[in-house]
Amino acid sequence: MQPPASGRTRAPRRRTLALPLLAVGLLLSIALSLSLGSVPVSPAQLWQIATGGDAGVAGDVVLGLRLPRVLAAAACGGLLALAGALMQVLLRNPLADPYVLGISGGASVGALLAMTAGLAGALFELSAFAGALAAMALVFGLAHGEGGRTPTRLLLTGVIVSAGCGAAVSFMLTVANEQSLRGMLFWLMGDAGVAAPPAAALWALAIGVLVCVPLARDLNLLARGDLTAQTLGVPVLRLRLAIYLIASALTAVAVTTVGAVGFVGLVVPHLMRLALGNDQRLLLPASALAGALLLLLADTAARTVIAPAQLPVGVLTALLGVPVFLFLLHRRQ
């Protein structure tokens, strides 16, 4: 039997154009986000700043205030979407997200403990990160059993650890004083306004993409089941462990930087899978770019729509994410 003339049943052009288009879109949104705000900055001024010229107050606003926030939002969007795509393969469940194994719960407990103790800056971030790692270790340690850490066992352990963290968070909110309560709520919803410096998130994203893309072919097989993957030469146990640790670490860095922003890690890999198919070699980098784009646009909206007041970006991503997700789910049935 002859293959059809087109060779493959996929749409190759859409696949090759996806990454460049997303990258251009991301650059444009960075420019847009840098120019919007209480001090409007024109494209000409942006160009002047980018090329090292002196743009006065506009230069200080763009470089000192907006750029760190823009980079933090974009990097964390990329981290969450990449981690979400990895978790969906690891758990072989398209409804998994980066928080499903309790990472955000652990980070929240760490962050709120730090706030209760009055810690700020690097100590606060360290506490949130330690919380995320503790939850990760707890889930990983408890999910072991006959047949290894199966998707179901990981998922159940993660859900229970998350529930425990939720209870601890509720307790701390109940006993918190009025001044810290607002900060805690914003952090829990995800807020790029008080983002940590973006360097760690940018490094984590770069390393994450560089480590995961070479694993993508093996991940394509893992998505089809452990036995199939193992039979076809994938070192399944090692790969599952690596993916679990990478996805958890990426999530921990993102949550430490901008808080527990929801839905990016769930919706973005989903949208990319619908548009581009389930080839992880394309899906992983596309999710990272699209996640960066989405969280950046959401954060730009969060600080401009009701200016001078600001929304926590997690509220916007959830408001966008819930209807989009319900629509996708409904269409699939």
Place this chain on the structure above:
Amino acid sequence: MSTAPPLLVARGVSVGIDGRTLCATLDLDIRPGEMLAVIGRNGIGKSTVLSTLAGLRAPLAGALTLDGMPIGSMAPRALARRRALLPQSHEDAFASTVLDTVLVGRHPHIGRWSDDSAHDVQVAFDAMARVSLTGFEARDVRTLSGGERQRVAIAALLAQDAPLCLLDEPVTHLDLDYQMDTLSLFAGMAHDEGRAVVAVLHDLNQVLRFCDRVLLLTGGGEWVCGAVDAVLQPDTLSRAFCHPLRELRDGARRYFVPA
């Protein structure tokens, strides 16, 4: 019986799970050109023995070699080019076309950084044609019937193009005509293409018709292995399957029916 050097050799191999021995000190040579059936009651360990022979699970004791090399020390990808395993069930968590699912079988032949070549696609299309899936290539595997999905899995196994094929219930879910076609296909792969085929089967009459040798697991770690005509005798089978079986003859052909 084939005289070629054996592909897979088991010497004193014991297989067990959860402290239960399923198959004790198994000695078995599997040669190119033969089709071996694995039979026995439900839960007696047929699948576990098969995945041990596939090198996916370490035996409790004994030595297992493929092409003369200890199977446990082979690199996973190199092993995947030499032996294929058809699993009993198939997971489809994500959408995938039939063509992409069949191409998965080419994975061990494709380098980490390369894409499927025109040759790989041709192999996949040929494999689909052999199981009557022509025209199915763009279908989503999640929309297929159980029997169609099973044939997709068989096509993926054919695309893997391994000299040793281990099949866990290859004809489950299949209509009678496809059962016969599939078993003829595998018998042909053994007898004409010189591959070795090991299949877990349930229908004794299919074993009589298509297989050369049989490994019968009788529980408690005991087993019988030999030529089909020698092992498939009414008294042996009646004991192994806990139900009396009668043998009917039609010329040279033998059939077993429950008494």
